[in-house]
Amino acid sequence: MLDNYDKLTIRINMDGTLIGNKHIVAISINCIEGGHQSQTSKNLVPLGLFEIEKENTDMLRKTLPKEFIDDIKTGKCITIEKRNVPIQIKLGGDLMNAVYVFGLAGFSSNHPCVFCTQHKDDLHITEETAYDKTVVEGKGKTKKTTVTRIGATSYHDLNKRARSLAEQKLCILEKNNALGYKHEPLFGDLFEYTDYCVDTLHMKLRIFDIILKDMLSHASRTGKYGSEHLAIIENKIKILNQHCQKTVGKRFFFQVDVDDKNKTITSHGKLSGHLQDLFFVDTFPYDDVLDDELAQSARVVVNKFKELLQEVKANSKTHNDRLKFLSIQFVKVFRASGLRTTVTPYIHIIGNHLFEFNQLNDLGDFNMQGVEKGNDLLSRLYFSSTNPAKYPLLTMLQKLYRMLEMNFENQNHRDAMAEFARTGVYDLVDDAALERRSSYKHKDGKFFNINDEQEEESSNKDKDQYVASLDETNESEDQNNIDLNESMIQTIEKRLNITSPSMNRKQL
Template identity: 75%
Template structure:
């Protein structure tokens, strides 16, 4: 090839000839070509070398039988080569295209030199810019030629003006070289100066929204708005001059509008239009906003299509006129009976006309920004797209937060994946969780859940291995989902802190469907292997230390009744902690007394005096319940002391393993107080219409108080079913709403008489003091909680609201301060469990099919959500490995051992992935009983395979040299296979 330089590049390291077409490979070949040229004392532009490399690869692949060659011949024409001693390429043009051809490289070089090789100074509205030769070298290099000695300074001035402000200047200068190299002449000049005159500074005025505003008091002064954030800066300039307004935006503003276009297909320019209108109002200018909006959209879209969106600024011009001038023109037009039109106005009305004689007028293009038909088509398409999105949202029940999260995901990730890929990932993730399921249950092994709970707890408590015992809270709570009674069981490690009680950190243990919540039905529903697994004695290994674990019971009083096999609150002994008779529940340390009772019948009848005192939850001498006492009572075949049947889990939970839930205590006590207040307020002493009028007046006062405090979600009205016409409450008053409802401004005096109003106010304030004291977790004030509890029970009894006390009020007066002495009450708060029950309802109705296997699907989703608390993939894999095998050294893990175990674990998952996919209840076909059998067989095969490899998944007794004791002797010693 004539006038070309042949360069051979070694391509033997690449796999095939087809791989040479890859853009990354082309870049590597181009760099090798440039390195060879530099050794020869020459250089060339990177874009020209890349183009020559692409041509060489295309030429090689175009041959019918391309031979495998170790060298690729790249031909470079002599007009793209230049010497390293500052020789200018002769045939490079000095027009705009020559500058823009390497725009990116020039911008990089100039931007890198801004801080080091250019300086600015301002004096008397004159700015002087000083630049070194090194800063201007690239401009000289690509703007000069031997044939023409002119140098285009437009790019230089544009960069400088962009660095200072937004006005783009046009400037051309000529430098005659006289036959010598122009760059060689300019190199000895160390400094170049540019003088900008008539530059006025702007002063800062009152901000506009979150924008800082800069402008002068002069007429039609430019308005500069700047919004600075941590990551980026938005700049907006409104520049009015004569009858035209120029709107200038920086590229940050433009990219924000383009981000919405990539997702929704429309440009979001509402913020820009609002700023334009505000600025126009400042100077009383009348703008055609619709024309401006379309012009701005066209400029952004056309600029994006033509690759000009990478420029620093974008300017849009639109016509403007004064409001007073526009009004005067209209008034003058209306006043004239025979209006006159100019030549341009006539052309606009009747079209272009030409005189029959004289010189034909030159054609001028109509100043139409965008074609009207195209504007209407775009508008109609945007309206249709918005309507389709709204229809999609309403049809598939997408909440606002869900749609917002999807938009944010697409903006950050720039793409969406197919539903098939998501289903494949979901099935692969579900295969990590060894869930055992039947038609009415779905659960995991207890040891698996305990290890997962400890792994989560260590996220918040790093010194977990320093504890001698870890307490595992066993949360059991029933909820009604549709027409199904579901018992949800979860666990968490108490030593991990209150964060482990949050709904997202609870470890789901199992979901069970029951006909009704009672001890016998639960005994029939819970699988025997599940109960035996929980009864297993336990140890857990953290690092090199074996730590014993203790299972504590969590839940409200009703669930404790079912677990312990008690008669319930309607029996003569309603308390689950002691055997106090229901007639003496109000007795505390301050109100102990002696009473006379008659025992026996007939001749054996005798009268005895017994002492009725306070009770305890742990002291058997003060009538505390115990499993031994329960066994003796059941042997007598009588329902004495409220024992109904054997405990649900045998001797796993002693009565001291349960602590009262302060959340349910707060809810139930406030409910009782409000019910008593409404009952007393309904007693008016009047009848008929007069009684109804008084009730309606009190209801109006209560509803006004509700609107001020908790809104209209909770309200009062007359109970129509009651012939006495009493006041009834409607709506749900949750815990935080109760705090807002029972404030000092509650209308006690308006709905109650003076004595009862005063007593009710004291009772509410006493109970609020107890709640405040319970939250004191940082410092225990000895004796304060007991004093407040006794005062509350005493005031409640003296208030006259009711004559008896409820089991929760009895617990406050006798057991609450004991729990605070031996336990941290905050560790047994069930707020996270209640939120998790609400989550189950949403999962059941939104993402499961009741005709398939909803319990399995909900449990799988709970574990997936739990896993996403660890964003690092390594942490998720470590959690799955530790939960399955118990092998994970928190202190310092051997990397080689970790990798080998990870490989074994992944291979085991891949082998069983096909079988585990059948357990996904969201598949297209209904899961049959045969498929569930296949899943159970797969789980058994996995267990057998792991046991054969001595990974000790479910046999921790092999890891610890201990002797397993029976449950009755020591219930918390070590894990054993049940």
């Protein structure tokens, strides 16, 4: 299918996930021309799994091997049926991942947007709400007044404050964290800012989270104190939990936040995209937990956002004007709802950049649902009984490649995939792991470990020794307990001047 393309687009996916007590960064690729099927968790091609203490630009720069980054940066073409096809590399991931890759200051800075340099105070501005901002600097004779036009921004038009690597380089030289640029990009000049597109899955998840958080904040304000306030809160929690059981089950619930002295309502559990659709239905008890005016505003915000998501799902470039209209309307409705006075970076992106992405890209090509499912798969592989504790990441990568082998009918292709899984994956293992790799042999088109039987026998011996040692320990502990009990009894009897049968037996 890919033979007909003169150029291919490769999406590099980076996503951090917590597995047990380990923070893992998973890096994979897929070909956009392969269709949305190539984005599924079982079709993503893994490049590496890296354990990292904390996910940020500095730690990623220290953790990712230099040769790994260099290999990605030097990738210019791939070979398909003896034909070299040039490739273009795009970046996939959520907004936080983009912050780390591009070396930005993050959402707490004065310029939190990943795509433009709009100030945080003006994130709500769209084409319909542009205004002239008067800025006064200095005092007395040095006082200077300037008027600046604050309007909508773009993710690709430099005249509308779009970010660029050239601008980033100049700002870093000034060393004052100007415009939210903090570090050099992780991959150098491999990715331009236009090579990244917003992930609509995380956009949906985060905005619904924001709406729910704001509603709970307002629902926790009763105007009462003490037991009367707590009674109102508990009644609202009962209503919300009844709604949860009817829509999403008991996996998500509400309760009183005991750590908050004001006794507020807090939620527990996570709502996936599908569960959010079930949760925010028309029967949601807005009127029972919010004041009349705010309940109506919250209902309008949720319905507007659901209408916007339907248009995004339709994914039609011919109706981009419709998407633009709905995007700007959503920001306007959210601002007027009274849920909060500011907007978040995701809401800013909807009002300024979402319709641009839809016009120049296929939004479905940058959806991260398959990557998130891949994280669930990694968790299952990590805790699998066949995953050794010494080199878990290496084994997980090899199992992922074994799954990819099933997509190939040609035995030579499957052997090549198995060979790469054995020798070519990035897993940050030491020399001992390399020796372990060398113990694999090839037989009848399959790779097997010649030390498996030895390891199994050794494991069984260790297990027998452990059980025997455990039995000895238990016997020793039992004997110590008996001796201790007799000693305690003798002490008590001596104190009370009582002769015990055990003492008589010993004397005999």
